[in-house]
Amino acid sequence: MTDLAIELRGVSKRYRHFTLDNVHLKLPRGQIMGLIGANGAGKSTTIRILMGLVHQDSGEARVLGHSMPAEQVDAKWDIGFASEDMRLYDSMTLAWHINFIASIYPNWDASYAQLLLKRFGVPPDQKIKGLSHGQRVKAALLLVLARKPKLLVLDEPTTGLDPVARHEILRELTNVMADEDRSILFSSHNTQDVEQISDQITFIDRGRIIDSMDKEAYLDRWRRLRLEVPSGIELPPLPGIIGIQQRGRLAVATSNAFVPGLANAYENSGARVQRIENMTLEEIFVANVERSREEVEA
Amino acid sequence: MTSSVVGQLILKDWRLNRLLIVLSVALGLVALFVAQFGSELARLFGTVWFFVSLIVLGSILPGTAIVSERKKQTLAFIMSLPVSSVQYSLAKMASIWVMFLVPWLTLLISAVVLVATRNIVPHGIIPMLLIVAVLPLIGFCLISSAALLVGESEGALVAATIVCNSSYWFAFYLLCHIPSLAANWSRPVAVWNPAAFITLSAELGFIALIVGLTLFFQSRKRSFI
Amino acid sequence: MNGALTLSQSDKRPIYLQIMEQIKQRIAVGDWAQGQPIPSIRQLAVDLEVSVITVKRAYYELEREGVIVTQHGKGSQVASTPGLGARLRDQELQQHLEQAARIAAQLGMLPEQLEDRLREVGDRLADKEKEKENELV
Numbered sequence: 001m002t003d004l005a006i007e008l009r010g011v012s013k014r015y016r017h018f019t020l021d022n023v024h025l026k027l028p029r030g031q032i033m034g035l036i037g038a039n040g041a042g043k044s045t046t047i048r049i050l051m052g053l054v055h056q057d058s059g060e061a062r063v064l065g066h067s068m069p070a071e072q073v074d075a076k077w078d079i080g081f082a083s084e085d086m087r088l089y090d091s092m093t094l095a096w097h098i099n100f101i102a103s104i105y106p107n108w109d110a111s112y113a114q115l116l117l118k119r120f121g122v123p124p125d126q127k128i129k130g131l132s133h134g135q136r137v138k139a140a141l142l143l144v145l146a147r148k149p150k151l152l153v154l155d156e157p158t159t160g161l162d163p164v165a166r167h168e169i170l171r172e173l174t175n176v177m178a179d180e181d182r183s184i185l186f187s188s189h190n191t192q193d194v195e196q197i198s199d200q201i202t203f204i205d206r207g208r209i210i211d212s213m214d215k216e217a218y219l220d221r222w223r224r225l226r227l228e229v230p231s232g233i234e235l236p237p238l239p240g241i242i243g244i245q246q247r248g249r250l251a252v253a254t255s256n257a258f259v260p261g262l263a264n265a266y267e268n269s270g271a272r273v274q275r276i277e278n279m280t281l282e283e284i285f286v287a288n289v290e291r292s293r294e295e296v297e298a
Numbered sequence: 299m300t301s302s303v304v305g306q307l308i309l310k311d312w313r314l315n316r317l318l319i320v321l322s323v324a325l326g327l328v329a330l331f332v333a334q335f336g337s338e339l340a341r342l343f344g345t346v347w348f349f350v351s352l353i354v355l356g357s358i359l360p361g362t363a364i365v366s367e368r369k370k371q372t373l374a375f376i377m378s379l380p381v382s383s384v385q386y387s388l389a390k391m392a393s394i395w396v397m398f399l400v401p402w403l404t405l406l407i408s409a410v411v412l413v414a415t416r417n418i419v420p421h422g423i424i425p426m427l428l429i430v431a432v433l434p435l436i437g438f439c440l441i442s443s444a445a446l447l448v449g450e451s452e453g454a455l456v457a458a459t460i461v462c463n464s465s466y467w468f469a470f471y472l473l474c475h476i477p478s479l480a481a482n483w484s485r486p487v488a489v490w491n492p493a494a495f496i497t498l499s500a501e502l503g504f505i506a507l508i509v510g511l512t513l514f515f516q517s518r519k520r521s522f523i
Numbered sequence: 524m525n526g527a528l529t530l531s532q533s534d535k536r537p538i539y540l541q542i543m544e545q546i547k548q549r550i551a552v553g554d555w556a557q558g559q560p561i562p563s564i565r566q567l568a569v570d571l572e573v574s575v576i577t578v579k580r581a582y583y584e585l586e587r588e589g590v591i592v593t594q595h596g597k598g599s600q601v602a603s604t605p606g607l608g609a610r611l612r613d614q615e616l617q618q619h620l621e622q623a624a625r626i627a628a629q630l631g632m633l634p635e636q637l638e639d640r641l642r643e644v645g646d647r648l649a650d651k652e653k654e655k656e657n658e659l660v
Contacts (some may be wrong), residue, residue, distance in 0.1 A: 032574060053377055073380050081378035087371040091313065104306050104379060140375075174572045178565060196538070198577040216580045219537065278537055 004062070005029045005151050005183035011049055011059035020045050020207045023059070029202060030180040032173070034194030034215075035187035036285055037204035043187040044083070046204065047155050050185075051081055064151055077105075080144030083155035087136075090129035094122060094139045098146075104145050113146035120168060134165045134257075145172055152176065154186040158193055166193070173197060195281035203285070205292045222284050223258040225266065226275040227251045233270040238262055242291050254279075254287050302387060303381050304389045311363055311393035318362060321403050322355035326405040330412055341418075348409065349434065353466065356438030357459045363394050365455050387446065387516040393508065398438050406431050413436040422485030425494040429479070432501045433469050437462035439505045443512040473497070530571055538573055542581040547590060550601055551611040558603040561591065 006027040013020040020042045026290045037043045048054040050061050052072030061068040066075035074138070088097055094117075102108040117124055120138040128136060141157060157173075158166045168178050174197055194201065197216070202212040211218065224243050229235060229251050235244060240257035251271070255262060263273045326348055333344020367373050376386065409427060413419055441458045450453035474480050478493035528545045530538060548553040561567075566581055568575040582599060585591045590607070593599040600609070627637045 031576075051378065052382075053374070073382050073385070076378065076380040079378075081374075083374060085371055086374035086378070088375060089372055090316070100306065100310060104303055170572055174569050177575055178569045180565060197572065197574050199574045214576060215574060216537075216539065216576050278535070280535075 003029055004240055005064060006050055007062045010062045011056045011061055013056050023209055025202060025212055027183055027185055029183050031199040032184040032197055033200040033202060035196035035202050036085050036194055038289055041204045042207045043204055044155055047153060078150040080147055080149035080152045082140045082144050084159055088128045091127060093125050093127055095124040098142055099141050107147060109146050109148055116142045116146060137161060150182055152184040156188055157186055158190055191282040191285055205289055210288055210292055221257055222279045223255050224277045224279055225253040225273055227266055228272040228274055235271060236269050238265055300358055303379060307389040308393040315362055315467060319397055322351045323401045323404055326351040330408055339468055352434035354435050359394060359398055360445040362440040365452055384517045391493055394442055420484050420486050421488045422482045424488040425490055429497050433466055436505060439508050443508050447515055539577050539581040543585055547611045551608050553608055555601050557601050557607055560598060561601045563598050
């Protein structure tokens with residue numbers, strides 16, 4: 001028994017037009033990790049490596065204590081996987097898929113499946129090809145949720161869903177957290193979802209992990225300082241400030257390592273701090289990606 | 299536990315493709331029925347369509363059972379189950395072979411019984427019938443191996459299909475020109491000489507080789523999806 | 524206890540602060556009595572559909588402020604300190620007063636002017652209450 005649901009160490013994979021480089025990632029048991037990144041950043045590749053679907057070129061991947069991809073069969077008994085580019089069989093019904101999965105997995109919970117069918121409102125006897133996008137996503141999630149697996153690995157579980165469906169999914173995902181032995185890794189463009197339910201956040205850009213840490217501590221490090229800069233005053237460069245935008249006498253400084261001393265430093269330099277604001281995860285995401293792109297170009 | 303996953307995968311393929319199989323068996327049996335009528339045209343029609351139904355099944359089945367799983371992205375769904383890529387390939391090989399062999403054997407046995415019980419054609423044709431009937435089996439083997447190994451593009455499947463389907467006449471031509479085989483067609487009794495055995499064994503051996511190589515290369519793949 | 528707290532999406536403050544504020548309000552108005560058990564961290568996280576770590580942080584800060592008490596293995600409860608509700612209400616008042624003073628300073632008002640304004644507001648409120656009572660009679 002290990003305390004880590006997922007552990008990636010130095011994982012790398014090279015493709016012709018993309019390289020995943022030296023990925024380190026840890027998800028403790030009983031926690032939810034949100035994986036954020038732009039399109040093509042490497043989220044799907046990372047997820048495929050930890051599911052054993054793709055063999056990494058170097059580095060170790062351990063999921064629920066099993067080494068991947070060597071022990072993928074053992075691991076997959078306890079993992080529920082659903083991804084945006086995964087499809088169910090068009091010509092079959094959800095009821096057929098339920099039977100298929102239930103005949104493979106012994107811990108299928110039929111009464112929970114019934115409850116989810118009602119909550120999600122997906123008709124079980126209609127062919128998959130006749131379902132809307134949202135219903136298909138919910139169908140695929142139902143098939144993994146009703147197994148109550150120890151680890152859920154979800155690639156874009158709420159993408160393309162209407163607000164009601166999104167909320168239904170989030171509710172089921174947070175219900176999973178009632179059991180402190182179960183863990184979730186999900187990737188999403190929806191920073192609001194990630195901000196709301198994740199315990200850990202991992203940022204990936206261009207095949208590299210930019211940040212991976214505890215969500216509250218992470219959000220706490222970032223601030224936006226609104227400054228009033230009288231003419232003749234020049235703002236000093238300060239450690240922990242990753243960007244300043246100035247227009248006339250107003251400036252906005254973005255910090256990714258905020259300490260109260262920063263505000264004092266600005267005041268001492270002659271500028272006046274009007275407001276210190278928290279940043280949403282979306283704003284942090286954009287600031288991070290822009291900075292990483294500038295660094296690459298430099 | 300794992301053997302039941304493989305079993306479920308085979309059952310699943312059968313369930314998805316059973317209509318195709320039933321149709322091809324039906325077509326083949328109709329062809330055999332038609333071939334019994336006296337006229338030469340009927341016999342030709344029946345014989346050709348007998349083989350066509352096997353060839354068509356052999357060409358379509360790899361597409362529906364292998365390539366569409368990748369194209370329609372249900373492969374990710376299957377690989378999320380507790381099964382390795384090797385087990386998947388084995389299950390896939392097993393299921394498509396069973397799905398092809400059932401109609402193939404059905405039609406072959408029907409044809410042999412027809413020849414043996416009705417005296418429309420001399421029984422000497424039976425060894426040749428078996429040897430020629432294995433040709434669609436070889437074609438199916440090559441096409442399905444191509445589909446399994448080169449999953450990323452449909453091109454390999456199409457290429458293999460075209461090559462095989464346009465080579466049957468040539469294979470038939472070669473077989474007809476093996477003197478010790480051709481000589482015995484019109485005999486009233488089936489003659490099993492060494493030439494017949496060697497040819498049949500060579501065909502089956504070739505199939506076993508292709509299957510073995512396919513499984514070997516499948517197991518070496520590092521990016522399964 | 525279900526549905527005891529609601530989070531607002533339009534509230535821009537960090538979620539853990541919203542949770543803390545609502546818990547303090549419940550105690551301040553007397554909904555949650557002193558010594559009363561409160562939902563476990565995990566249970567509240569599930570009910571509010573937020574991460575466990577956020578609720579943990581809220582509880583940690585509340586415990587530091589002496590508002591709640593957590594016993595390992597036994598869960599959490601409202602602190603039993605007497606006068607807790609009144610203290611919390613007083614803290615809330617203090618925060619509002621400080622904010623008023625800050626805004627007044629930005630507007631360039633003197634403390635005496637702020638005092639006058641506050642008296643004005645208080646008087647007007649008292650008048651309104653009297654009017655209501657008269658209407659009911």
